[in-house]
Amino acid sequence: MSRSKQFIITGIWVLASLFSNAQVVLTLEDAMNIALENSPDIKQSRLRMEQNREYLNAQLAMLKSKFSLDVTPIEYSNSESYNDYFSKWNTTENIGSNGTLAIRQPIKFTDGTLSLINKFGYQDTYSEASDTRYRGFDNNLYLSYNQPMFTYNRTKMNLKRQELALENSTLAYSIQMLSIERQVTQAFYTIYQKQMSVQIAQEDFENQIVSLEIIRSKVEGGLSAREELLQGELNYATSKSNLDYAKVDLENSLDQFKRLIGVSLFDEIQISTDIQYKPVIVDLDRAIQNGLSQRLELNQRQIDLNNAEFDLISTSATNEFRGDVNLSIGIMGNNENFVNIYEKPTRSPQVGVTFSIPIFDWGERKARIRAAELEVESRELDIKNLENDIVINIRQVFRNLQNLNTQIEIPEPIISKENGQGKLLNQL
Numbered sequence: 001m002s003r004s005k006q007f008i009i010t011g012i013w014v015l016a017s018l019f020s021n022a023q024v025v026l027t028l029e030d031a032m033n034i035a036l037e038n039s040p041d042i043k044q045s046r047l048r049m050e051q052n053r054e055y056l057n058a059q060l061a062m063l064k065s066k067f068s069l070d071v072t073p074i075e076y077s078n079s080e081s082y083n084d085y086f087s088k089w090n091t092t093e094n095i096g097s098n099g100t101l102a103i104r105q106p107i108k109f110t111d112g113t114l115s116l117i118n119k120f121g122y123q124d125t126y127s128e129a130s131d132t133r134y135r136g137f138d139n140n141l142y143l144s145y146n147q148p149m150f151t152y153n154r155t156k157m158n159l160k161r162q163e164l165a166l167e168n169s170t171l172a173y174s175i176q177m178l179s180i181e182r183q184v185t186q187a188f189y190t191i192y193q194k195q196m197s198v199q200i201a202q203e204d205f206e207n208q209i210v211s212l213e214i215i216r217s218k219v220e221g222g223l224s225a226r227e228e229l230l231q232g233e234l235n236y237a238t239s240k241s242n243l244d245y246a247k248v249d250l251e252n253s254l255d256q257f258k259r260l261i262g263v264s265l266f267d268e269i270q271i272s273t274d275i276q277y278k279p280v281i282v283d284l285d286r287a288i289q290n291g292l293s294q295r296l297e298l299n300q301r302q303i304d305l306n307n308a309e310f311d312l313i314s315t316s317a318t319n320e321f322r323g324d325v326n327l328s329i330g331i332m333g334n335n336e337n338f339v340n341i342y343e344k345p346t347r348s349p350q351v352g353v354t355f356s357i358p359i360f361d362w363g364e365r366k367a368r369i370r371a372a373e374l375e376v377e378s379r380e381l382d383i384k385n386l387e388n389d390i391v392i393n394i395r396q397v398f399r400n401l402q403n404l405n406t407q408i409e410i411p412e413p414i415i416s417k418e419n420g421q422g423k424l425l426n427q428l
Helices: 003-019 028-038 041-062 153-220 226-262 285-294 295-317 364-409 411-427
Strands: 023-025 066-083 088-107 112-125 132-149 269-271 322-334 349-356
Touching: 023 028, 028 041, 028 153, 028 226, 041 153, 066 364, 153 226, 153 269, 226 269, 285 364, 295 364
Parallel strands: 023 269
Antiparallel strands: 066 088, 088 112, 112 132, 132 322, 322 349
């Protein structure tokens, strides 16, 4: 059923609850649509899925260029330094302002960062040592690139983790939908069964009322012993107790059902359905094959295994040997006049290579890696155990279906025979 139809059914249900105190009769389809729209578990799964989608959007946004501006409107400093040659303390006073505009672009495939940075400032400096004052502008524009070496690609891994998190939450949402469908169906037919139990108990109670009156009349007329009246009253009390218990059991199940589908506990509902027996032939081998290839829980376990492998990679980077290459090229200029700031520019190329070399960590890295490896093995065992559970579950369901089919087929000859005798009596 389409989502628009679900909204219509939900809207009708809300209106019926607001403007009518009458009992609302629900079919299985109505209950299912209300549950898929209002169930608290479905809402939570949907929120988690949307949350992980936003996390992925944020991770994708991190791969785009970032623009930042740092501004220092005013900066003042006053310091004194001792001049050994003149044996004198000299004062240096500085007033300035500056700003930095940076554009940084992460490189997904190399895990590097390309940056374009421009630093512009103005300063007013007075030095007592030389009795001079400088007022001017300075600007530094340069392009830089940072590239990690001998380590894993953190940008790619973080993106993949968020993709797996969204996929996992989507699978959880789908599994929750299927679980709700199963729970609603089971609860629906359980309530239907208990409604029938109440009806049977009601009919039995009414029969006991008639039977008790007949026995009482016979006892009062001296046609039956008084012991039969005591037995009739006992049967009456037992029947009334069974009827009360069936009603209480039905009301308790209805409360649980209302909470399951997400409606008010104070609404009055009743179940209506048409039970038809339609035997279905199931191929056990094909059912097992489909279960092992299509069960969403196996995909979730595979995602857990992938995350464990990612944890192993990141753990292997503990106290790792690592290198960083930094390259930059730019141009600097300063002048008292802003328009002449690059009258005598200065080039500023820089190259740097940094290595981080671990020496001794008392076995920390080895222990952490071993723990991560054991986690990977545990996730692999989870997948194998889940596959076995799926096969066992399918086999149990298959055997139960065969048993139920046999139980249903047993009364059919008797019912057919009774119907034939009834037709013969009607003809006579």
